[in-house]
């Protein structure tokens with residue numbers, strides 16, 4: 001027997017999510033069938049809003065409802081420091097720490113020869129332009145993850161930026177090798193920023 005088409009489609013949709021196999025997707029689909037109509041409507045609207053109402057900040061690449069984003073448009077932020085992160089979610093993580101008041105730049109990934117992703121696939125040219133245009137920026141703090149790809153990207157950026165006379169630093173290895181910023185607690189992240197090293 002086959003599932004009714006709406007259920008089959010829902011199972012298929014859930015299977016697009018990371019870490020969700022057919023079994024879990026099926027369980028979630030039947031759970032959804034039992035949910036209140038209002039809750040399902042809000043759920044589907046929230047999904048649509050992520051596509052309709054969000055854009056990337058034209059300055060830093062952060063995810064935002066308004067371009068430029070709230071951080072780039074805030075004159076009280078320290079304009080001399082830029083933290084370079086892999087993903088928009090890393091900005092949220094750094095912001096939770098509350099001890100960093102500078103700016104950000106989101107790369108939207110890291111260099112990966114295996115996946116055929118070079119520097120031109122990343123949000124790097126806009127970083128260069130930004131640094132050229134904005135003389136207030138004195139330090140670039142590279143906060144890519146401590147993975148081989150994150151390290152290679154950090155090295156690439158350091159080679160690119162240091163000749164321009166910028167201070168280029170990297171988060172201290174309080175974050176153990178291979179770990180994501182995402183999973184670091186606030187104290188670990190604070191220590192990683194405080195103990196950042198020259199590249």
Ligand SMILES: [Zn+2]
Pocket residue numbers: 057058059060061062068069070071072073
């Ligand atoms: Zn921005």
